[in-house]
Amino acid sequence: MLWLRRDLRVADHPALARALASSGAVVPLFVWDEELLRPAGAARLSFLAGCLRELNGSLDGRLVVRCGDPAKVVPQVADSVAATAVHVSADHGPYGRARDRRVEEALRRAGVAWRPSASPYAVEPGTLVTGAGSAFQVFTPFSKAWRSATRGPVLGVPPLALLSDGGLASDLWPDIPAGPPGMPAPGESAAHARLELFLSGAVNNYDRHRDRPDLDGCSRLSPYLRFGCLHPRQVLERLDLSRPDHRRFETELCWREFYAHVLADRPDSARRPYRPEWEAFEVDRDPPADEHFRAWCEGRTGYPIVDAGMRQLLHEGWMHNRVRMITASFLVKDLHLDWRLGARWFMRHLADGDLASNQLNWQWVAGSGTDAAPYFRIFNPVTQGKRFDPEGSYIRAWVPELAGVGPDEIHEPWRRAVTLPGMGPDYPLPLVEHPVEREESLARYGRLLARRGR
DNA sequence: TTTTGAGTTGTTCGA
DNA sequence: GTCGAACAACTCAAA
Numbered sequence: 354m355l356w357l358r359r360d361l362r363v364a365d366h367p368a369l370a371r372a373l374a375s376s377g378a379v380v381p382l383f384v385w386d387e388e389l390l391r392p393a394g395a396a397r398l399s400f401l402a403g404c405l406r407e408l409n410g411s412l413d414g415r416l417v418v419r420c421g422d423p424a425k426v427v428p429q430v431a432d433s434v435a436a437t438a439v440h441v442s443a444d445h446g447p448y449g450r451a452r453d454r455r456v457e458e459a460l461r462r463a464g465v466a467w468r469p470s471a472s473p474y475a476v477e478p479g480t481l482v483t484g485a486g487s488a489f490q491v492f493t494p495f496s497k498a499w500r501s502a503t504r505g506p507v508l509g510v511p512p513l514a515l516l517s518d519g520g521l522a523s524d525l526w527p528d529i530p531a532g533p534p535g536m537p538a539p540g541e542s543a544a545h546a547r548l549e550l551f552l553s554g555a556v557n558n559y560d561r562h563r564d565r566p567d568l569d570g571c572s573r574l575s576p577y578l579r580f581g582c583l584h585p586r587q588v589l590e591r592l593d594l595s596r597p598d599h600r601r602f603e604t605e606l607c608w609r610e611f612y613a614h615v616l617a618d619r620p621d622s623a624r625r626p627y628r629p630e631w632e633a634f635e636v637d638r639d640p641p642a643d644e645h646f647r648a649w650c651e652g653r654t655g656y657p658i659v660d661a662g663m664r665q666l667l668h669e670g671w672m673h674n675r676v677r678m679i680t681a682s683f684l685v686k687d688l689h690l691d692w693r694l695g696a697r698w699f700m701r702h703l704a705d706g707d708l709a710s711n712q713l714n715w716q717w718v719a720g721s722g723t724d725a726a727p728y729f730r731i732f733n734p735v736t737q738g739k740r741f742d743p744e745g746s747y748i749r750a751w752v753p754e755l756a757g758v759g760p761d762e763i764h765e766p767w768r769r770a771v772t773l774p775g776m777g778p779d780y781p782l783p784l785v786e787h788p789v790e791r792e793e794s795l796a797r798y799g800r801l802l803a804r805r806g807r
Numbered sequence: 808t809t810t811t812g813a814g815t816t817g818t819t820c821g822a
Numbered sequence: 823g824t825c826g827a828a829c830a831a832c833t834c835a836a837a
Contacts, residue, residue, distance in 0.1 A: 494836080675816080724814070
């Protein structure tokens with residue numbers, strides 16, 4: 354049996370290849386695990402469903418789909434097809450590890466072997482350590498180790514004739530809500546199409562354009578990497594590392610692997626500050642915190658680049674990386690809310706929502722994460738907007754109230770002459786004043802330092 | 808064990 | 823308008 358989780362592809366699939374090589378017939382199984390899907394919204398669920406539908410096609414309709422607790426369902430299916438072994442791609446996340454321990458134990462009692470293969474990372478999380486044998490906490494030394502680590506070969510598509518549905522009904526699916534209108538196209542073939550598009554264009558200007566949400570300058574591969582429609586190995590082998598732009602993209606893939614390593618070492622950092630002293634950082638909980646949070650979620654903070662990003666998230670199930678940083682900084686440093694609120698909202702609405710990348714990047718913004726974050730790194734939403742969306746076309750695409758405002762005024766619409774017709778009351782005034790809240794954040798940081806000194 | 812150099816992504820202020 | 827300095831102190835990783 355092959356139990357699929359975050360490896361929804363047929364090419365370059367070590368667990369699939371190994372299962373087929375070691376057995377007479379292989380039954381592929383996917384389990385809708387309610388526990389895992391609870392924090393996911395319509396975008397990720399429908400993206401996942403689309404990936405499964407296409408995968409089922411690639412597997413000649415032999416994919417067995419079930420709902421429930423894997424510790425019950427996997428042994429059940431294994432029993433009904435008389436499986437001798439269950440193959441998986443390893444999962445090093447906090448939930449995945451605990452779940453796999455339970456499943457492995459249940460299978461062991463039933464006399465079924467547990468066969469983990471390589472994870473959805475180029476370098477297995479947990480394997481890279483410092484000279485002293487501890488986990489890396491700083492990106493740069495990690496990236497050096499990662500670049501020189503040996504990686505497995507890229508595998509092709511194995512012959513699939515030995516796949517079987519074991520005679521089981523295969524279509525026991527939960528109800529999946531429809532995804533947002535602008536959602537990425539799911540599946541392995543869409544992943545390869547996107548990769549080819551990226552390789553034929555944007556990657557060659559990646560250094561310059563990756564930070565520009567108004568351009569199609571980044572890879573948009575994150576949802577495919579999230580569900581293993583594509584393995585990072587397959588991406589890395591296509592890069593020309595003699596070119597700085599390609600190396601820059603490789604670095605971004607390395608960040609993904611770094612945070613997977615960090616989470617494997619510190620599973621608690623998904624829910625708690627990586628630096629424990631940050632537990633004491635003051636966040637707003639009393640009114641108007643609730644109303645502030647709602648305004649942020651719905652994209653009506655009155656800061657155009659922030660609102661554009663939050664609306665793109667709801668419309669596409671995706672947000673440009675630069676804008677993720679800007680919106681996250683706004684929640685944490687301007688609204689003084691707990692990063693976990695924002696992280697949960699992102700996890701709900703992102704098709705690519707990945708626990709390690711999401712939680713630890715949020716912690717990076719909040720200052721509680723691995724980076725020795727300079728306390729003064731507070732994004733100014735106006736400056737960021739001007740620098741990375743100079744014409745304002747990204748904002749205009751997502752904030753129709755500002756469609757008629759020109760580049761000079763669009764980042765600070767509250768400053769535009771009141772005599773301008775037609776764009777008065779639609780767009781909200783700023784929820785807070787950035788310069789004031791910046792000082793407030795610095796003051797809270799100062800108090801955290803003072804508390805530590807005591 | 809001690810020392811040393813360095814740490815993704817920024818902003819503001821004053822010259 | 824441009825540019826460089828200042829903005830804390832600490833901890834990590836490796837020599």
